[in-house]
Amino acid sequence: MKLTREQLGKMMDADKTFGVLDFIGFDGEKMDNKDSSKVENYRYGVGSEEHGGALVVYLPASVAKKTFAYDTQVKLVNPTIQVFATASYNDSEVITTIFADDMVPANQSAAPATPKSDKKE
Numbered sequence: 001m002k003l004t005r006e007q008l009g010k011m012m013d014a015d016k017t018f019g020v021l022d023f024i025g026f027d028g029e030k031m032d033n034k035d036s037s038k039v040e041n042y043r044y045g046v047g048s049e050e051h052g053g054a055l056v057v058y059l060p061a062s063v064a065k066k067t068f069a070y071d072t073q074v075k076l077v078n079p080t081i082q083v084f085a086t087a088s089y090n091d092s093e094v095i096t097t098i099f100a101d102d103m104v105p106a107n108q109s110a111a112p113a114t115p116k117s118d119k120k121e
Contacts, residue, residue, distance in 0.1 A: 014079050019050030021075065021106075023068040027056060042066075044103065046074060057098045066103055073106035 024045035032038040041058040042065055048055050057076060059066070068074060078101040085094045 012079065012081065014076055017050065018046075018048050018055070018076070018079075020073060021049070021055075022047040023066070023070065023072045023074045023103075024054060025070065026065065026067075029061075030058065041099075046103075047071075055098060057100055057103065059100055059103060063102050068103075068105065074103050075106050075108075076100035077102035077104060 024047055027043040027045045029039045030041040030043060032040045039061040041060060042063070044057050044059065044066060045054050046057055047053070057079075076098075080099050082097045082099065083094060085092060087093075
């Protein structure tokens with residue numbers, strides 16, 4: 001079965017999946033495979049209360065680089081997980097990659113504000 005990014009996002013409860021997330025820092029850039037001068041994603045480390053360790057999160061290059069203070073509690077906006085497996089003669093490994101549309105401080109709303117309409121009905 002192949003799930004789309006939207007379907008995975010609907011299935012995952014980010015708060016239950018990751019628990020409290022603490023910002024660790026910027027961890028580099030993922031370059032575009034076709035154009036090595038173009039940044040595809042920024043890579044960040046976050047500490048996960050639920051997983052008891054650090055996770056790597058990828059944000060699109062279209063989002064401004066994050067410069068939160070170390071240990072700032074953050075929330076991921078529309079997180080998704082890509083999972084794939086690799087196998088060799090006597091070993092196999094499952095690799096997970098976490099993507100999000102953005103990362104915001106936990107005390108800030110994760111959803112973009114909806115502009116209010118001035119129209120009277």
